[in-house]
Amino acid sequence: MPPLSFVQRVEAELAQVEALLAAQADGYHPDLQAALHHLLQAGGKRLRPVVALLMGRLLAAPLDRLIILAAALEMLHTATLVHDDLIDGALLRRGIPTLNAKWSPAATVLTGDFLFARAAKLATDTGSLHVMDLFTRTLAIIVDGEIRQLFEGGAYTTLEQYERRIYAKTASMFELATAAAASLAGYQPDDAAYETARQYGYHIGMAFQIVDDILDYVGDSRQVGKPVGNDLRNGLITLPALYYMETHPDDPDLQTVLQEGHLFDEERLRALVSRIRASDAIARASAMAREHIAQARRALESLPPRPERDALAELAQYVTERTF
């Protein structure tokens, strides 16, 4: 796959982010270094760093601090993935074995803790207390969301609960990326540019997770990196199932998911996924994602007309059009 055009716009900066990330375990235990490199090489699109770099460049944030912020974001994201894998017991992510499948739970907990520590250190290195404040608040929101999902389950969900969950899980970190970039550029929370940047991050984050949730129904399992229908299997009601439920409240297999909190019968699961795909639920969920993207693009209109703004618009479009 050729690099995406909006990534190319910050390719040089991204290389510096990669180097900074790779150095974060230097001087620590060799196994921590190995784990970090394993995790970084596992890929990922570095979407959070790219978003921060583009927004920071657009608003003229100092490059050195912006690169540190971008690295802090990817490190925080990686730390949450490591503990997520432990919590989900997920054995595959990004198509390669997760740390949890290779390492003991104890080592996985500690590796995640180490990555959190390094993420916090990088955030500190931006030299901005406001960025640190955003950063630590976001971490608490993410963890609170996971606790909520763990204790309340995902089986009974209103649209409001769904939106709260995907905000905590995904949108909060994109919002952090753009708000922190605006802050490094010297804007305060009550400046219009700060609020606009924050909104852009919020909306692409919400759209990104909705698309992720749609791909769990319509994606290619080899590309998505996990089997189709995985959310329903584990009792997690996301937007497509939520819309389907509105028009098919009595679907017996969906009732099983709601009552038992999972659906492990693969045949019934496949059939339910097919019925949801055949309904208008996917189209309605896609429309919701597109609406967030439209709002993200609208937010961009009041920002300076520079090449980075075009790249951010392209990035927003990519979020809804990606197929994995």
Add this chain to the structure above:
Amino acid sequence: MPPLSFVQRVEAELAQVEALLAAQADGYHPDLQAALHHLLQAGGKRLRPVVALLMGRLLAAPLDRLIILAAALEMLHTATLVHDDLIDGALLRRGIPTLNAKWSPAATVLTGDFLFARAAKLATDTGSLHVMDLFTRTLAIIVDGEIRQLFEGGAYTTLEQYERRIYAKTASMFELATAAAASLAGYQPDDAAYETARQYGYHIGMAFQIVDDILDYVGDSRQVGKPVGNDLRNGLITLPALYYMETHPDDPDLQTVLQEGHLFDEERLRALVSRIRASDAIARASAMAREHIAQARRALESLPPRPERDALAELAQYVTERTF
């Protein structure tokens, strides 16, 4: 037990620290609030907050920021205990069931993450980037130490490795407490008062852990909160065993610990503990702890002669004299 005199000196400040700690889960999931209160009510001597409060008062740090620092330290300490319990599989700490025994591992991981997030938020609220920097560095040192212990085991240990391990595990956080307090008081790392404060924290932290390790051999299991000989049982060679090994390199039971990484035969374990207690190992380890305390007290001599200095001297004495 009546309150210790050095605690009484900062009792009013400590009450503010408690209130701040108790409020840290407000607005988050009720189970996080319950877990936080459970953990805070489990007690603990609040030694890290007391050390920071006394050193900060001695050096005239602003009280509001000092209280936030003290809360950040206790929160960080609590977060590490939560993940430690998960890693150790320890079922009892402070004589009450740990979170891990009551909760699922997933909930325990997330609760620890939440406490880390809140600790980082409190550290940010001190308004000092230098404190944040100390804080995140210390967290990385602690986690690196745990990873090292997990992967290398504790069975083969030199004195240097032992000192490195207890620095990471305990002394680094006491050093953080006093260095951060000096920083809030306006001192820089190259000021004499800062360096002296840091040394005091380092030495009482080292002494504290050595005494803890001695108590694993000579303590009352009901007061220590864990069975005597627990370290050896799990293959962890601490200072008493290290000194005993010098004079009894061929002890067959100790050889078993070294070779197998544990000693689960309770009769052989009890006998080995008795032999170590009967040797000069405990006296030598106690002398090492006292030497650290002497250095801590010497560091105090160059600080202002105020009542808080006397309290810090008493606290240093208490560390070696405590029986649990």
